[in-house]
Amino acid sequence: MTYLQIINFILWFLNVYFNFLNNIILLLFLIVFVGLLGGSSYVLCFYKILSNDKTPPKMKELSVNIATIFNDVGIFLSSVLVLTFDTTIMKS
Helix, strand or coil, X not given: CHHHHHHHHHHHHHHHHHCCCCCHHHHHHHHHXXXXXXXXXXXXXXXXXXXXXXXXXXXXXXXXXXXXXXXXXXXXXXXXXXXXXXXXXXXX
């Protein structure tokens, strides 16, 4: 999973500098791929939390709640950051 995310990051990073992805169908496929990677990471994180035999059940519940809170906070902060950048330093 991590290697797929590294490859995905490198692909999009290189596309920013060289702009070689111009086919809309390929871009749509890659956007879906990004979503699948994100969803897979999300599910894998919760699977690892819940399948740990050493953790007591109450701690598993707390861990899932904390992971959910940080996930939501991360999405919120990234949205605020994009909106802030879009109206300030990225303005054309």
